[in-house]
Every structure is written in C-alpha cells, then in structure tokens.
Amino acid sequence: MPVYFIFFYMNLSMITDYDIYLFKEGSHCRLYEKLGAHPLEGGVYFAVWAPNARYVSVVGSFNSWDRGANPLKLREDGSGIWEGFVEKARVGDLYKYFIVSKSGYEAEKADPFGFFFEVSPKTASIVWDLSYQWKDQEWMKERHKKNALDSPWLIYEVHLGSWKKKGWESLSYRELAEELVEYIKEMGFTHVEFLPVMEHPFYGSWGYQITGYFAPTSRYGTPQDFMYLIDRLHQEGIGVILDWVPSHFPTDGHALAYFDGTHLYEYEDFRKRYHPDWNSYIFDYSKPEVRSFLLSSAHFWLGIYHADGIRVDAVASMLYLDYSRKPGEWVPNIYGGKENLEAIEFIRKLNECLYRDFPGIQTIAEESTAWPMVTKPTYLGGLGFGMKWNMGWMHDTLFYFSKDPIHRKYHQDKLAFSLWYAFSENFVLVLSHDEVVYGKGSLINKMPKDWWQKFANLRLLLTYMYAHPGKKLLFMGGEFGQWDEWNHDRGLDWFLLEHSTHRGVQKLVRDLNRVVKENPALYELDFSHEGFEWIDFSDTDQSVISFLRKDRSGKNIFLSVFNFTPVPRYNYRIGVPYRGFWKKIINSDALEYGGSGHGDTEAVHTEDVPFHGRPYSICLTLPSLAGLYFTIALS
Template sequence: MTSFICSDSAPIRHDVSRLTDHDVYLFKQGTHFRLHEKLGAHPMTSEGTEGTYFAVWAPNAEQVSVIGEFNGWQPDVHELAPRDDQSGIWEGFIAGVGQGALYKYHIESGWHRYRADKGDPFACYWEMPPGTSSRIWQPRYAWQDAEWMKRRQRANALDAPISIYEVHLGSWRRVPEEDNRPLNYREIAPALAAHVLETGFTHVEILPIMEHPFYGSWGYQVVGYFAPTARYGTPEDFMYFVDYLHRNGIGVILDWVPSHFPGDGHGLAYFDGTYLFEHADPKKGFHPEWKSYIFNYGRHEVRSFLVSSALHWLERYHLDGLRVDAVASMLYLDYGRKPGEWIPNEHGGNENLDAIAMLRSLNEAAYRDHPDVQIIAEESTAWPMVSRPIYLGGLGFGMKWNMGWMHDTLRYFTQDPVYRKHHHNELTFSLWYAFNENFVLPFSHDEVVHGKGSLLDRMPGDEWQKFANLRLLYGYMWAHPGKKLLFMGGELGQWGEWNHDASLDWHRLEHAFPQGLQRWLQDLNRCYRAERALHEIDFAADGFEWVDAHDWEKSIISFLRRGRDPEQVLLVVCNFTPVERTNYRIGVPCGGAWQELLNSDAELYAGSGQGNFGRLEAAPIPQHGRYHSLALTLPPLGVLYLKPVDR
C-alpha cells in the first residue's frame, strides 16, 4: 500500500473547505443526510496541489490534529482549525497526503485533561484489525449492474417472491490449506452466487460488515459506520461482491446497527472528551446487557450521522435494503432495564421519542430517495404499525421480522409429535396477527447459537425423523404468509451450532439426507417463485384461508393460499405426526383434477415415498363447508402442496 510522506515544508492549510454554510445549517438541524460527502478525509486538488481535506466534528475539543504515518504520528505537526464558533467542526488541508495513508485524529480537551487518538467516524476504509487506524481512500469502481438496478423495484416489491439467505461472510466457507482463512469479497462472490442460484433464494442478507474491532461480535459492535471491514478486502472489493451478485440476479441486503456501539478507545465513545455520540446519562446512554453505548438520538448531529450512514450504504454500494438491528432496544427506554434504571419520557411513558423520530427520518429519507429498496426492522415486540407509513402514524419500515411466529413455531416443532396435539394453538395463533404488519419469517443466526443447537438438532426423533421434521418445517414456512429468511447451514442440515471461526459443514452434502434436504429447498424456492398464490398477497387476509385449523387430535392443518387472480389457488396440508393418514378427506373450492406439486416425503428428498401419485380427482362429497373434497394420503411428518389443473 502506498503511503504519502508530508515534509515539514508542507504545512496544513485552512483556506480550503468542502463544507458550505448550508451544510453546517443542515447538520445542526439534523437533516443533512449526505455528511459522508463533507466530513471525513477526502483526497482532492487545491490550487494545483494534491492532498487531502480533513473535517471532523469535535465541538468540545480544545485542539484537534491529524496524525499518521506521513508525520510520524506527531500531534503538533498538522493541527486542524475550527471552522467557526458554533458548528464544532475542525478542518484543514494537508498537501502531499493521499490515497492509502493511515491516520487518526489526536484530540485534546480540558475535560479531565483528555487526550485520545481517534479513528475517523466518516472513514470509508480502515486498517486491517487488530490495527485501529483509518485509511485515506477514495473508492473507484465501474459498476456493471445497470440491468439489475433498472428492474430491482420489481424484485424488491411487497408482492414479489422474497426468499432470503442470511450469511456471515467470515464463516460461510474457509480455505483449510491456508490456515483456515475466510474467503475475501472477490473470492466469495462467485461461490456464493452459484450456491444461491442453485438453491433458489432471491436475496442474500449479510451480517454487518461495517468495520468492527472484535470479530466475535459478528459485526454487531461497529466503529466504522461508513466502511466495509478490511478483513475481506477493500471498498472496491466489496463493490465487486455486490455487483457480481446483482449481475446474477440476486439482491443484497445488509444488517445495519444504529442501536449501540462499543467503547473501544479508538471509536465513537467519549469522542471529544465528552459524551458526544452517546447519551450522557447512563440510564439512557449505556446498554446494560450488551455493555455498549447507546446513541443520543435527540442530538441533531447524531441523527444526521446515522441517516447518512444508512444512505451511504444504499448509494455507494448499490445495496437493495437494510435490515435494522435491535429496533426494540431503540424504541423502549426500559429495554433490558429494571425499575429505577431508566428515565421516563416527557409524558411519563417508556417510549423513546427521540429514537422514534430518528427511525422515521431514516425511513422517510431512504424511501424518498430510493423507492426501490426495502428497510426491514428486527423488532421483537408488539409495537404497533412498525411497517406502516409515517403519514398514518407508523414507523415507516417496509417490512418487519415476525419474531412471535419464529418462537411459537420452533417451540411447537421441538415437541415430541405425541405431545404436539396439546400445543396446536402455537401453530394457528400466528394467523390472528399475520396481517398486522408486513412480516418476514426468520430463522436467523440467533436461533443456532448460545446453546440452542442447530435447527436439525432441535427436531425430535431419530435421524430420519429429524430430517423429515425439518423438511416439514420449511414446507410449512414457505407456505405461510410472509417473506422467508433462512440462515446459512439450514439448507445443509448443519448438525452442530454455528461457529463463526469455522466453515459450514459442506461435507454433509455427500450424504443422502442432507442432499434430499437441499433438493427440497431448491424445489420449495422454485415453486414459491413460480406460484403467485404463494407470494402475491402475503400481507393481507385475501391471500390466506383456513380449510381446517381444528384437527388438533391428529395434529393436521390445511389451508389455501390465493393470488390476485381467483384462478390462482393452492392447497397446503401438513401432517405433524409420524403416522401416515390414508383417505383423509379435505374440502376444496372446486372439483376436477388436482396436481400434487410438492410432497416433502418423496424419495427424491430422502423421504419414505408416501403420497398421491402426483394427481387425483376431487369428488362431489361435501367437507369443511365446501361442495367438493379430496381423499388424500398424508405422508408421515410431511407437507403437501396441491393445485387445481385444467381450470
């Protein structure tokens, strides 16, 4: 990497600025959402001299200087100057310093004789951890995804099939011959794209890749809110990753973490010797469970910082959406706190009004400037109207994770089938609220860590039953209203918990049961994309109709999924016991032939091969309040998808 050495004859200049008075005004108002274009380090040419313009917000500092390899990390060589008396911004131009140079801000304050060397909050590239310096960088990349960008509004629409494969880049696949290193951005792109295309997912969601000091945080403890981690390459390498997936027709969603940040000395915490980015009162500014700091959402400059970060990822990296982490912890002042450990809002409630305002600003700006993306909330409570428009009183998200469905469904499936009849309501309850929000059904990384076991390991029974249960779980999930999300390894029948220091167990695909499971997911995704009844009306009751939700004694449910066209209808029948049911009669909306589109017990999927020979006729025998019915063979621990033909 090239470094630029600045001689003593090239002092810092203060007659150059990228900032305008209007920028400062918007920043102070909390409405400047392109701060990354103004603050930070920007290589430029001033009066024929190449160098870098630096600008940093440190309103309570008494002295700020740029230190780096170009001045021997000496704080008395390149001092920045205050832009004015009110903005709190320090700025300056250093000649001869450019692309690739490492730097920090040396900040001194009279508060407790504070001295600290801080990374740049707006740096777009950082030193490889465990190094902690920022790196001057101006990304240059020739995008080739114009075709995807033109049509992605259709791919990201609420009535589109959205099937998300959640990935942690550092542990998806590793290179054992090279000290078990993870693949870099450019290496993983073709391998991941091929796997996603083979398995049939429409989108990839990657765990946070913003720069973070502790790898074991999985990226959820961020210091670089504008920088992809150097662990896997340069910003251009990450652009290539997104570009490659786009050119293969795959959307890319990024986890984004505005809920908290770590206290590492080179990061945002206590940035200028005061509580600048975080709230000063620990009852509002420190997270008791995660031992990290909470942003001061009521501070206008912090709101500008966070929304600028979100838009930066959408714009510079062409991302198709953001999944906003831990929204519940932002919304509630008493989240994770005991009585007496939190401060009510001005109305005496536990709602964080400042966080609500920030989230609405985020969603309003994102959908105003990029109506073809999706902003998705990980919100685990019953907060109303999370995915409803701001003008109707909502938070303005496009979608929300359905954590209630996830918990109830896993609790049901972990039961021995003999006891499932006593837990039938855990299956049916989700339909009482399924259309209150635009839901994503998630089986995420959080469900396969911290002693919970893998999804396969949590299924009851012997090996055959475990895989049959898992195929049944996925079949039920793909038919249930809502978009889909599955964490990596779920498609392989990963036996152990996810380990962020190891590759997935790809060798399992040498065996019959994991092969069958992967084929099942391939066909589920193919059917999900092809049949509009399975995705077109996910967020309204018009797309779902129970046939029979009450056969708790046999642990069987049956329902219809519908598209906008009345001719688009699918029947789904789930048998949650290992007992085969023959001549089980199900009422259907029309007579004639019905095709068995999918059967999770087919031998192709390593099942027992019980089913209905692919096609059967509806008889004029009333059942379930309908004039026609089918006499079905329900395979053990199996799910059937059936469709009327010749209508």
C-alpha cells in the same frame, strides 16, 4: 499557513452553510461527502466533528504520527467541525485524529467517517478513494420490481467470515463473489442478507459491535472488493440486504466512545447511555448531529454500495427506555412513559429519507415486541419500515416443533395463532442466526426423536414455512441440515452433502424456492388476508392443518396440507372449493428429499362430496411428518 491552504479553506471548503444547517437540524443524509478524509488534487481534505475539543490534528503515516504537524482549524459557525487540508497525505495512508479536550483529555481516534480501516486488531483509518465502475445498471433500473412487497422474497442469511473456509482462513470478498454468488443462484434464493459487514474490532461480535459505520470490514478485502461482490450478485439478479446497527456501539477507546472528551455520540446519563445486554453505549438520538451521522451511514450503504435494503437490528432496544432494565435503572420520557421519543423520531426520519432517495429499496425492522404499526407509513403514525421480522411466528413454531409428536395435539394453537396477526404487519418469517447459537442447537437438532424423524421434521418445518404467508429468511446451514450449532470461527460442514439425507434437504429448499417464484399465490398477497384461507385447523387429534393460498387474480390457487405426526393418514379427506384435478407440486416425504416416498401420487381428482364447508373434496394419503402442496388450473 501555506498560501494554497488559505485559498482552499476560504474558497473550496467542502462544507457549505446549507450543510451546517442540515447537520444541526438532524436531517443531513450525505455527511459522508463532507466529513472524513477526501482525496483531492495535491492532498487530502480532513473534517471531523469534535465540538468540545480545544485542539485537533491529523496524525498518520504521512507525518510520522507527529501530533503537531497538521493541526485542523475549528470552523467559526458554531458547528464544532474541525477541518484542514494536508498536502502530503495520499490514498492508502494511515491516519487518526489526535484530540485534546477542553478538560485536558487526550486521545487518538479513528475517523467516524473513515471509508477503510486497518485489519483488526490495528485501528487506524486509511485514506481511500471509493471510485468503482459498476456493471449492475440493468439490476438497478429494474430492482424496484424485484424488491416490491408483492414480489417473492427468499432470503439467504450469511455471515461472510464463516460461510466457507480455506483451512482456517475466510474467503475474501472476491472469492465469495464467485463461490457464494454461484451457490445462491443455484439454490434459487432471491436475496442475500449479510450479517453486519461494517468494520468491527471484535470478530466474535459477528459485526454487531460496529466502530466503522462507513467502512466494510477489511478482513476480507478492500471497499472495491466488497463492491465487486454486490455487483456480481446484482448481475445474477440477486438482491442484497445489509444488517445495520444504529442501536448501540462498542466502548473501544479508539472509536466513538467519549470521542472529544465528552459523551458526544452517546447519552450522557448512564441510565440512558449504557446497554446492559451488550456492554455497549447507546446513541444519543436527541442530538441532531448524531441523527445526521446515523442517517448518513444508512444512506451511504444504499447509495455508494448499491445495497437494496437494510435490516435494522434491535429496534425494540431503541424504542423502549426500560429495555432490559429494572425499575430505577431507566429515565422516563417527558410524559412519564417508557417510550424513547427521540429514537422514534429518528426511526421515522430514517425511513422517510431512505425511501425518498432510494425508491427501489426496502427497510426491515428486527422488532421483537408488539409495537404497533412498525410497517405502516409515517404519515399514518407508523414507523415507516417496509417489513418486520416475525419473531412471534418463529418462537411459536420452534416451540411446537420441539415437542414430541404425541404431545403436539395439545399445542396446535401455536400454529394457528400466527394467522390471527399475520396481516397486521408486513412480516418476514425468519429462521435466523440467533436461533442456532448459544446452546440453542441447530435447526435439525431442535427436532425431536430419532435420526429419521429429525430429518422428516426439518423438511416439514421448511415446507410449512414456505407455505405460510410472509416473506422467507433462512440462515446458512439450515438449507442442508447442519448438525452443529453455527460457530463463527468455523466454516459450514459442507462435507455433510456427501450424504443423501442432507442433499435431500438441500434439494427440497431449492425446489421450494423455485415453486414460490413460479406461483404468485405464494408471494403476491403475503401481507393481505385476501391471499389466505383456512380449510381446517381443528383436527388436533391427528395434528393435521390445511389451508389455501391465492394470488391477486384468483386463478393461482395453492392447497397446503401438513401432517405433524409420524403416523401416515390414509384416505384423509380435505374440502376444496373447485372441481378438477389437484396436481401435487411438493411432497416433503418424497424419495428425492430423503423421505420414504409415501403419498407420491401425481394428482388427485375431486369428488362431489361436500366437506369442510366446501362443495367438493379430495382424499389424500398424508405421509408421516410431511407437507404437501397441490395446485389446480383455473380457466
């Protein structure tokens, strides 16, 4: 053993006793600073967790993939970590770990903590330096205000590989940093949410089958290129949310599955290990080392890449042991229940760790059941998330809009029901990628009837969504009425914007974003019943609903009225609480949005006619399939 390596191992090992304590306790949040490949003066330090291996070496372009050239040494502290220093290795070199298990299993594995990977279908890790000169200091200093729960959240959900294409090629991170950033800024969205950018071997998984939990996919550029994209978004005042998948991982032989000849990262029992929905493996949350791995991954994207939040995918599949399983196909917990106690403990620890270390961020749960207190603090027994996707609102609303308007009067309860639970959690209203794939149809093709009614219904849906309590998320293409379902192999159909109807939908979304940001009544009390008041939800025969939104001061009042039929309503009386001029802010049937221009009065004055239990009322013309916003100035 070279003298330099002996000195390094004895005196300069990157792993301390405290690291090992935290690792084995399941609370290490910064393992990416210790494990993996780290360039140092004179070479690269490697460390990998493989407790059931009897031999581990580093193979790569620096040693001609010689399995005997650079063996690693097993630490004597019982951690199961192998480490060593390779003098010939440099930044940019390809590498893997060659592992021989105690049972004789042999495999070359990509680095679980690799910062960069070859472009798929190649699978080697790349030694990389993550140095980058950030220019988003102003955003980082003030982002706690932009990311606060009482701030506007207008999220544009994006799959980076298919937002726009150059021929058949996806845009690079650097190209997206110009075109996508400019588009989001021009449209007025406050945040962008990226489908998983973490390295994944199968492009068709959209990033949800992750093999590189510490690496942005190399399909679009280097780690620094992705940093540049986030940096540019921040410089334009746009927050960045990253989809993150701690619920399952693919079974690819080069990655985490059966890593050291045992089920190391995944559960050993097949009834807990295998995920029937995705043909993948489930992380073993009972192992403290696995919990430390996942905690560190989430921490990594918020710390190293300056992300403003993570959206945790498929939380329900983590919470329930019987998720998508038949009787006899799952193992109850120690109390005989179906709750995964280990996953619950991990989720709470995750949120505590992230909010402690990054107070300006938010975590968002995709949780599709009625699990209680998802967005309540852990000290109250909650899971500790900042927000939760409102899947119930999405399903009920799309079900309602799919109906022929003549039948909607029989389903008005679907619209009213969401307000019974709207403030039980901190909800995000979502029209996401999941709703425009697998034969479900695009948003506009979910709308019934003829071409004109499809556009009118889409504009009505968007206007209704933006008025409803909760933060907002819209998947790319929905903002201009993409006809085709989303296809990850194609770019969006931007040519549709040559048509005035599609431009009209896009302009409506742009104006809705602006109106929300300018009016605290539409965001400040999204999660409180104090910010919402029904005027009327009982007019089922005419399929009209109306309600008020209010800000914390009570001086910013918004009236929203929606006509869900293709029949205009004339002299439609609405009860209001204040006398004066109610100024029209949005009419989704306006000519500029591709509508008919019906009901385009600028303002209406109250009459001293009590109605709907209010002392005053106004008479409106409600256009066909349209939503109207009004506001009143209060002293």
